[in-house]
Amino acid sequence: MHIVPKITPIYQTSVFKFEDLNELELYFGEPGSRYMYSRNGNPNSDELANAVNLLEGGAGAIATGSGMAAIFAAIMTYCVAGDHVLCAADIYGGSSALLNLELSRLGIAVTYVPFEDLGGDLTPYLQPRTRLLLCETISNPLLRVVELRAAAVACHACGLKLVVDNTFATPVLTRPFDHEADLVIHSVTKYISGHSDVTAGVVVARAVEDASRLKQIGVLFGLTLSPMESWLAVRGLKTLRLRVEAHCRNAEAIAQFLQQQPVVKAVHYPGLREHPQHLLAASQGGQLFGGMLSFQLEDEAELVNQFMRATKRFPFAPSLAGVDSSLSYPLGTSHRSLTPEQQVDLGITVGLVRLSVGIEPISELLTDLEEVFAAVSHTV
Ligand code: PLP
Numbered sequence: 001m002h003i004v005p006k007i008t009p010i011y012q013t014s015v016f017k018f019e020d021l022n023e024l025e026l027y028f029g030e031p032g033s034r035y036m037y038s039r040n041g042n043p044n045s046d047e048l049a050n051a052v053n054l055l056e057g058g059a060g061a062i063a064t065g066s067g068m069a070a071i072f073a074a075i076m077t078y079c080v081a082g083d084h085v086l087c088a089a090d091i092y093g094g095s096s097a098l099l100n101l102e103l104s105r106l107g108i109a110v111t112y113v114p115f116e117d118l119g120g121d122l123t124p125y126l127q128p129r130t131r132l133l134l135c136e137t138i139s140n141p142l143l144r145v146v147e148l149r150a151a152a153v154a155c156h157a158c159g160l161k162l163v164v165d166n167t168f169a170t171p172v173l174t175r176p177f178d179h180e181a182d183l184v185i186h187s188v189t190k191y192i193s194g195h196s197d198v199t200a201g202v203v204v205a206r207a208v209e210d211a212s213r214l215k216q217i218g219v220l221f222g223l224t225l226s227p228m229e230s231w232l233a234v235r236g237l238k239t240l241r242l243r244v245e246a247h248c249r250n251a252e253a254i255a256q257f258l259q260q261q262p263v264v265k266a267v268h269y270p271g272l273r274e275h276p277q278h279l280l281a282a283s284q285g286g287q288l289f290g291g292m293l294s295f296q297l298e299d300e301a302e303l304v305n306q307f308m309r310a311t312k313r314f315p316f317a318p319s320l321a322g323v324d325s326s327l328s329y330p331l332g333t334s335h336r337s338l339t340p341e342q343q344v345d346l347g348i349t350v351g352l353v354r355l356s357v358g359i360e361p362i363s364e365l366l367t368d369l370e371e372v373f374a375a376v377s378h379t380v
Contacts, residue, residue: 008047010231014038040219044230049202051237052192055171056184058204060211062218063225063233067167067187070201071095072103073223074163074183075132077205077213081107084127088135089114090144090346092165093335095134101337115139119150122158132161137169137176138281141294141330141354142347143268145277145284148179156180167191167321168292172244173285177206183214189319191291193236194243196322200229243323246359247291253362254355254369258295261373263303265351269293291358292320294330297351303376304329304353310375313368314355325358325365 016035018024027034035041045063053061064070071094079085087099089112099110111125118135133155135146148164155162163183164176170191176184186192188200205211218224225233248271255269270281271289281289297303308316308327317326318333328334335348343349357365 008043008231008234011035011038011043011227013042013227038227039222039224042224042227042230044227044234045225048188048200048225048230048233048237051234052171052186052188052202053204055175055237055240056166056204057171057175057177058184058206058211059208060214061202061204062211062214062223063188063230064201064203064218064223065225065229066199067165067185067189067201068094068098069223070185070187070203071098071134071165073214073217073221074185074203075099075103075108075134076217076221077183077203077210078131078161078163079103079108082129083107084109084111084130086111086113086122086125086130086133086160088112088118088133088139088146089342090139090142091134091136092140092167093330093333093337095165097337115144115146119147119154122154122160126158130158130160132163132182134163134165136165136167137174137284138270138290138292140168140292140334141268141328141352143168143270143275143290143292143294145270145275145281147277147280148174148176148181148284152180152182168290169285170240170244170290172241173248173288173290177204179284182206183210188233190321191240191244191247193233194240194321194323195232195236196317196319196324196326198229198232198236200225200233243359244291245288247321247357248288250359250362250365251291251293251355251357252289254357254365255293257366257369258293261377263297263373263377264295265298266296267293268295292354292356294352294354296349297353299350301350304351306376307353307372310372311368312371313360313365320354320356322356323359325360326356328354328356330354 049061161182
């Protein structure tokens with residue numbers, strides 16, 4: 001019987017067998033011809049890395065155990081002790097915590113660059129050993145959109161690499177390599193896998209040499225992803241385009257709804273005409289604006305609590321990008337480790353709520369929000 005599965009099976013094994021020494025030499029001789037040990041390579045993690053690489057248009061990728069592992073691998077691709085990196089001030093709190101608390105201990109220093117300066121003259125921020133700039137295509141949690149080509153030009157003019165966390169945008173909206181970025185990172189935990197059941201990451205390189213550096217870093221730091229997680233992520237990835245389009249449609253409708261609510265002081269969504277980077281977002285995102293948004297209530301914790309308790313369709317679950325909607329609270333979760341001054345500077349205050357809009361029927365989400373705002377407004 002010749003069994004040929006349509007879908008790659010899960011190679012749930014930590015190691016592969018060789019017939020003899022000749023087979024072992026084949027493994028070391030012909031890249032990609034054999035597998036030996038799953039930390040070094042596994043058909044499922046390779047399938048995920050290759051699929052994201054193809055979507056992003058890269059020269060090679062690695063799948064990692066988390067988005068954080070992906071960020072770490074990306075920075076280690078270019079930096080050694082004594083180096084310095086630039087990081088967008090608007091960034092996921094875990095990224096800044098990694099830089100501030102851990103990479104600093106390895107002798108890699110960081111300077112934060114305000115959003116307005118990302119695509120401009122970076123020389124005021126440079127040190128003799130500045131190597132790269134890390135930024136997000138669409139920032140977490142305030143949905144600021146970085147002009148990637150300007151950032152790439154600014155970086156390359158000073159000999160820096162541009163490393164882009166494309167988690168919020170996904171390659172459905174934006175492919176950073178089309179704008180000359182050097183490395184692209186994803187928290188696969190989010191849209192790439194899409195069902196809130198996987199923790200994983202990926203780093204994609206534009207240059208072949210960077211892809212092989214990444215491969216070695218993944219293997220030697222032990223950052224690589226397990227077969228089961230890889231398989232789940234590959235399954236989720238197959239519907240990425242459909243999911244992202246549905247997330248975007250729903251988020252646009254909800255952003256417009258939120259704008260009408262008297263208790264909402266501001267809505268941050270690049271699809272709104274009022275958003276400061278709306279035109280850039282439209283051109284860089286192919287008229288899609290993403291499934292994430294945040295909004296500002298009065299800075300009163302009890303108001304936020306009322307909102308959280310009243311909603312039935314947006315559970316407070318501090319992650320994002322699953323097919324089911326959820327909400328998060330940046331001040332208390334993703335951006336908790338920032339100093340109070342940094343939080344205020346960035347606009348991450350007590351009343352800021354972030355929504356991850358799912359792909360449910362929009363009428364159900366809007367009905368829920370109507371009920372929530374009726375209840376909340378009643379008590380204000
Ligand atoms: N990048 C962004 C933009 C994120 O929002 C997150 C997590 O929330 C990460 C990276 C880290 O990913 P992970 O939680 O998979 O390690």
